[in-house]
Amino acid sequence: MGVINRTPDSFYDRGTTFAFDAALRAADTAVQRGADIIDVGGVKAGYGEHVTAGEEARRTVPFIAELRARHPDVVISADTWRAEVASECAEAGADLINDTWAGADPDLARVAAEYDVGLVCSHSGGLAPRTDPHRVAYTDVVADVAATVTGLAERAVELGVGADRVVIDPTHDFGKNTYHSLELTRRLAELTATGWPVLVAVSNKDFIGETLDAAVTDRLAGTLATLAVSAWEGARVFRVHDVAAARRALDTVTRLGATETGNGGV
Structure with missing residues (x-):
């Protein structure tokens, strides 16, 4: 899942794909480098300037329509927590709604049902959209995540x-500190054991930066290591900024797994 941020203030690309043409070029490149899904977002996840639903739709809906025409076989994901925006994105050709805020808008699942599109069910620890955790604590973060995402998945069905x-996402760093995100990675097999396909969105996130004392621009190695562990533990979808590097890392894990099970690799 290659990330395209139609925002001027993304934590990672700082607006590199905010312009329509730049976003199209980035999406074309991501597909060429092995992306099966393109995830289009119109609002920065964290704190920042308020973005209305209308402005979010303006940034994402025409882009999704153009992307659908250019890449008819690619899965298009709309990264939004708002049902009204999700509806317009589905009309424009989106196949998946990536709700990173754990059903903050309860009508989002109804939109997915109405348009017969997919839904990512996530965990944010009860936080409202675009807020950060403060002294967050869990008795068992993995158990809390599992209960939340499977509950949302069952409700969606x-x-x-x-x-x-339906896909479930433990949603590293959302409503969690670095310890929690590391614990989720170590124990990801407990989530894959639920039977729901698991998405991991760890690319260049703060928990990797804090673990390695690395700036946003120096987190690729940590990202790839986390992706590899997640794939080995059974994750199925990987939301990333550097598609080519992630594809190589994940292909390596696939071949290692095939060798281990006696299928000889490729």
Whole structure:
């Protein structure tokens, strides 16, 4: 899952793909380098200037429509927590709604059902969208995540979303500190054991930076190591900024796994 931020203030690319043409070029490159999914977002996840639903839709909906025309076989994901924006994105051709704020808008799952698109069910520790945790604590962060995301997944299916279109995301760093995000990575197999396909969105995140004392621009090695561990533990979808490097790392894990099970690799 290659990331395209239609925002001027993304923590990672600082607006590199805010312009329409620049975003299209980045999406084309991501597909060429091995992205199966393009994730399009119109609002920075963290604190920043308020973005209305109308402005979010202006940034994402026409872009998704153009992306659908250019890449008819690529899965397009709309990264939004707002049902009204998700509806417009689905109309424009999005296949998946990536809700990183754990059902903050309860109608989002209904939109996924109405348009017969997929839904990512996440965990934010009860935080409202675009807020950061303060002295967050869990008795067992993995158990809390598992209960939340499976509950949201089951609710989505009850509302009419196809069970084969639901993905769960432990949502590293959202409502969590570095210890929590590391613990989720170590114990990711407990989430993959639920039977729901697991998405990991760890690319260049703060927990990697704090663990390695690395700036945002120096977190690729930590990102790839975390992706490799996550893949080995059974994750199925990987949201990344550097598609080519991630694809190489994940292909290596796949071949190692094939060798271990006696299938001989490639």
